[in-house]
Amino acid sequence: MTKSINKEPYQQAYYPPTPTGITKYMRSNLIWQLIRFVMINLKMLKLMRKSH
Amino acid sequence: MSQIVILGAGIAGHTAARYLHTLLPAEHQIVVVSPNPQWNWVPSNIWVGVGQMSEKEVSFDLAEIYKKTRIDFKQAKGIAIHPEGSSTQSKPYVTIESTLAHTAGQIESIEYDYLINATGPKLNFGATEGLGPDHGHTVSVCTAEHASEANHKLQLIIAALKRGEKKTIVIGTGHGTCTCQGAAFEYIYNVDHVLREAGVRQLARLVWISNEYELGDFGMGGVHIERGGYITNGKTFAESLMVERDIEWIVRAHTKKIEAGKIHYETLDGAFHELDFDFSMLIPPFNGVGLKAYNKADEDITVQVFAASGFMKVDADYTARPYAEWSANDWPKTYQNPSYPNLFAIGIAFAPPHLISKPMQSANGTPINPAPPRTGMPSAAMAIAVAKSICDMINGAEGPTHTASMAKMGAACVASTGAHLLRGSAATMTVYPIVPDYETYPKYGRDLKLTFGEIGLAGHWLKTLLHYTFIYQARLKPGWRFLPD
Numbered sequence: 001m002t003k004s005i006n007k008e009p010y011q012q013a014y015y016p017p018t019p020t021g022i023t024k025y026m027r028s029n030l031i032w033q034l035i036r037f038v039m040i041n042l043k044m045l046k047l048m049r050k051s052h
Numbered sequence: 053m054s055q056i057v058i059l060g061a062g063i064a065g066h067t068a069a070r071y072l073h074t075l076l077p078a079e080h081q082i083v084v085v086s087p088n089p090q091w092n093w094v095p096s097n098i099w100v101g102v103g104q105m106s107e108k109e110v111s112f113d114l115a116e117i118y119k120k121t122r123i124d125f126k127q128a129k130g131i132a133i134h135p136e137g138s139s140t141q142s143k144p145y146v147t148i149e150s151t152l153a154h155t156a157g158q159i160e161s162i163e164y165d166y167l168i169n170a171t172g173p174k175l176n177f178g179a180t181e182g183l184g185p186d187h188g189h190t191v192s193v194c195t196a197e198h199a200s201e202a203n204h205k206l207q208l209i210i211a212a213l214k215r216g217e218k219k220t221i222v223i224g225t226g227h228g229t230c231t232c233q234g235a236a237f238e239y240i241y242n243v244d245h246v247l248r249e250a251g252v253r254q255l256a257r258l259v260w261i262s263n264e265y266e267l268g269d270f271g272m273g274g275v276h277i278e279r280g281g282y283i284t285n286g287k288t289f290a291e292s293l294m295v296e297r298d299i300e301w302i303v304r305a306h307t308k309k310i311e312a313g314k315i316h317y318e319t320l321d322g323a324f325h326e327l328d329f330d331f332s333m334l335i336p337p338f339n340g341v342g343l344k345a346y347n348k349a350d351e352d353i354t355v356q357v358f359a360a361s362g363f364m365k366v367d368a369d370y371t372a373r374p375y376a377e378w379s380a381n382d383w384p385k386t387y388q389n390p391s392y393p394n395l396f397a398i399g400i401a402f403a404p405p406h407l408i409s410k411p412m413q414s415a416n417g418t419p420i421n422p423a424p425p426r427t428g429m430p431s432a433a434m435a436i437a438v439a440k441s442i443c444d445m446i447n448g449a450e451g452p453t454h455t456a457s458m459a460k461m462g463a464a465c466v467a468s469t470g471a472h473l474l475r476g477s478a479a480t481m482t483v484y485p486i487v488p489d490y491e492t493y494p495k496y497g498r499d500l501k502l503t504f505g506e507i508g509l510a511g512h513w514l515k516t517l518l519h520y521t522f523i524y525q526a527r528l529k530p531g532w533r534f535l536p537d
Contacts, residue, residue, distance in 0.1 A: 012301065016291035027477060027508040037510035040480050044464045047482050047502050048536060051433065051461040 053079045054165040054446050057146055059130040059343075061086035061114055063094070064399025064431040065170030066526055067537060071439035073121050074533060080446065082122070083162055087129035087151040089114055091526055092196050095428065096519050098238040100199035101333070102246045103207060104471045107196040110523075117527055127152045128160065130171060130341070133357065135392040136348040144394065166442045169364050169397040170435065173338030176227075182310030183226040183336055189310050190226065190332040193239055202333055206243065209331045213252035219330040222315060224261035226334030228306030228414075231271045231423035233262055236335050237290075238468045243333075244297045245470030253298075259327065260294065260301040261317065261334075263420050265412060267291050267301060271422035273409045275483050276496040277505050283496070286481075289505060293469070293479070302327070304412070306420045307334060322415025338400060338423065340364070356391060364397035365389060368405040378406055380459035380489035386452035387438050393451065396438045399431035408487055429463045430456070430486060432537040459487040462502055466515040469507065478511025 008014070019027075026032050056072055058065045061084050069084050076082070090111040099105040118125040128148035135144050143163040150158040175194050177184030185191050191202035209219050223240040225233060240260055247253040260267075268274050268290030275286045294301050304320035315327040315334075340362020347353045358364050368384040382405040389395035397403075408424040433456040441452035462484030469477045482504055488497020525532040 012291075013295045013298075016295045017288060018292060018295055028475070030474075030509075033509040033513075036506065036508055037513055040506070040510055040514060043482060043502075043504060045536075047462040047464060047484055050484060050502060 053081065055081045055083065055163060056166045056168065056442060057083045057085065057162055057164040058168045058170055059085050059146065060170035060172055060399070060401065061088070061091060061125075062170065062172045062399060062431075063428065064172070064401070064435045065168065066091055066114075067432045067435035068168050068170060068398065068439045069123055070526075070528065070532070071436055072442065073123055075439065075443045076446070078122060081124065083124045083126060083164075084114075084118065085126045085128050085130060085146075085148050085162070086114060087127065089127050090196070091117070093519060093523050093526070094194075095515075097193045097196055097199040098235060098242050098468060099471055100196055101191075101193040101202040101206070101239055102242045102471075103203045104242075104246070107200050110519075111196050112523070112527060120528060126150075126160070126162075130169075130343050131159065132344040132346060133167065133169075133395070134346050135167075135357070135395055138346065138348060138350055144392075164394070166394045166445070167396070168438060168442075169343070169395070169401045170399050171341045171343065171401045173400045174341045174362065175336045176339045177336045179337050180227050180307050180310065183307070183334060189312050190334045192336065193235060193333060194232075194335065205331060206246075209256075210247065210250050210252060212330075213247070213255045214250065216255070218255050218257070220257045220259065220328055222259045222261055222327060222329040222332040222334070224302075224305075224334060225263045225422075226307045226310070227337040228263045228318075228418055228420040229423055230263055230335050230337045231425050232335050232338070232427070233264060233270050233422060234425065234465060234467055236260075236262065236333065237270075239333055240299060241293070241297065241467075241469035242471065244299065245472070245476075249472075258297070258299040259329075260299055261305050261307065261315070261327065262301075262303055263306060263422055264303050265320075265409065265421070267294065267303060269409055269422055271407075271409055271425045272483060272486060273488060273497070275481065275498065275503055275505070276500065277503055278500050283500065286505060289507075293507065304420055306414065306418050310334075318414055318416065318418055318420075320412055320414050320420050340401065357389065357395075359403035361403060363403035364395075364401055366397050366402045368403065370403070370405050373406075375411055380457075380485070380487050380491065382406065383457050383459045383487050385455040385457045385460075386441060387434055387456070388441075388452050396442070398434040398438050400426055402426070402434075424487075426458065428465070429537075430458055430461060433461055436537060457487075459485050459489050461485060466511055466518060468512065468515050471512065471516075473512075474509070476512035477507055477509055478515045479505060479507045480511040480514060481505040
């Protein structure tokens with residue numbers, strides 16, 4: 001799909017940002033995702049405290 | 053002794069029942085009325101719709117759970133509310149119609165001291181010709197049964213793809229006024245995920261179609277989040293994910309009609325289009341379930357108690373105003389009906405004062421704008437506030453003592469983009485408040501410290517954890533009350 005994008009600049013897929021390899025890797029890196037899991041839970045608890 | 057009747061046993065109704073049962077002394081009676089014998093954890097239906105969970109894993113028998121408590125469960129649907137009683141009955145009551153096989157159609161009256169309307173939506177497939185699994189050409193994931201049927205049809209598509217055939221899959225909203233874009237969003241990414249797992253993704257064209265003005269609106273007017281040194285609209289991330297997964301998108305669309313294999317839609321610029329498909333899951337618009345209301349003289353007062361949409365009027369400000377004059381204060385706080393203080397509506401059943409997203413009309417005058425979401429976390433918060441208010445009112449309080457305004461509460465949404473312990477992912481989003489408050493947060497309407505979003509495997513773990521936690525809690529297993537709602 002990405003090979004043809006540069007030849008068709010007005011395709012909708014041409015404009016949005018796309019993740020780099022490192023971004024995609026970090027999304028599934030177990031250690032980083034364990035840290036994110038904890039952080040997301042903390043953020044949600046903070047949100048719930050404020051909501052109640 | 054007071055009798056509290058709850059119409060509906062979804063997330064809102066069942067949460068209210070749980071809290072009333074815990075907070076009220078045993079002399080008070082709680083009656084739950086639901087036409088469906090099963091409780092369904094709706095957020096996991098998308099996994100049923102792609103064959104990664106069964107109907108049994110996302111639902112359980114309500115009567116069996118309520119047997120362990122003093123909650124009286126009636127399998128029936130609400131027909132009419134008589135908030136003043138009637139010419140022959142002095143106390144307020146509600147009429148219900150049994151949906152049990154051996155008593156189907158039998159009408160019963162139940163008196164109440166307090167009534168909570170938590171009936172949820174009527175899935176209004178009839179709003180668009182050809183929409184829906186029963187009389188139309190599309191599938192749905194709105195109920196566990198619908199999702200199971202959707203999976204059955206999806207597997208046929210996957211089998212055809214494995215034979216080398218090319219297929220077009222269209223997922224999104226089936227009308228210009230739909231809400232619940234999030235469920236469709238999750239479904240399209242889960243379909244993408246299972247097609248990739250099956251090794252056939254390259255043969256499928258995936259198309260998103262929705263009534264949002266821009267991707268990532270979700271009926272909340274979109275969100276802004278801080279990321280990479282910028283304050284960025286969620287549209288950027290939503291479009292990015294679509295591109296990453298090779299999904300095309302059509303927004304600002306009102307689905308007008310569906311024929312076998314063809315969707316007819318109108319866009320905000322007034323143009324009419326057609327889109328061919330082999331498999332399509334489109335969310336229907338929601339209406340109230342059609343409850344009626346009658347006064348003491350048995351006169352129909354439905355328009356006094358309910359909005360035109362069929363949702364119940366509560367303590368919102370329903371004064372018709374232009375968008376520029378909408379305020380966070382228009383949104384209800386106590387969910388008490390303005391005419392009858394012992395009548396409440398929570399979850400999808402309450403009538404919102406207006407949209408959250410900006411109202412839009414096509415050049416032909418067709419409204420194309422998402423309706424406000426009010427499922428999940430907000431539903432539970434409303435249910436808890438109303439349950440506590442009723443307890444206090446039973447104990448002598450003059451009016452509701454607890455509030456849960458959507459303009460004062462946040463919401464967390466974990467949207468699955470593929471289910472797998474190691475290869476899964478989900479978009480995790482929080483917003484605070486749900487309804488933008490431009491007086492407190494003038495630029496974006498929300499607190500950017502509490503509004504964030506990210507995608508990754510951790511989101512999938514969280515969604516899985518929430519699935520098991522909330523089903524455990526809803527089944528009233530030991531310690532349920534210590535779990536967050």
